[in-house]
Each structure stands twice: as structure tokens, then as C-alpha cells.
Amino acid sequence: MTVTDEALKTVELDQGAVGRLSRMDSLQNQSLAKGLRERESVRLALIQEALRRLDAGTYGVCTACGGPVAAERLFVFPESGACAHCGH
Ligand SMILES: [Zn+2]
16 A cells, blocks of 8 residues: 555644644633533532521521522522622
């Protein structure tokens, strides 16, 4: 079997391009997954915090001003610790 220089060059270029693309892909996936993990862990921390406040009987009390947190806000953001005024 004869492999011409031309064919070799084409194969090399193709592999290089694919390599770069998949590297970019995996970098992108990595940072996406990292962002998701960070968001999830922040949310998890908030939920654990909310559960602690449930136990302590202070759930629904704004962590910033001590005022009541509106029920509809708790319904939409059950892990929220602050009222709409101080809210995150
Ligand atoms: Zn507040």
C-alpha cells in the first residue's frame, strides 16, 4: 500500500483539527459542569441553612432584618433566608 505525502498531510491536518475541537469541547463541558456544581452546592448550602432554621423555629424570619418573609416568597424560593426587601 502506498501512502502519498498528500494523503498523510490531509490526515494529519484532520486529526489536528479534531483534536483542537474536542479539546475545546471538553474544556467547555468542564467549565459548564463546574458552574453547575458550584450553583448546586450554593443552593444546597441555602437549603441546609433553611432546614436548620426550620428546626430552630426561625424559618420565615428574614435573616437580614428579622422581619417576616412573605409566604409566597417562601413558596417560590423555599431556601431563601431573606425577605423580598433584603432578598438575594
Ligand atoms: Zn429583610
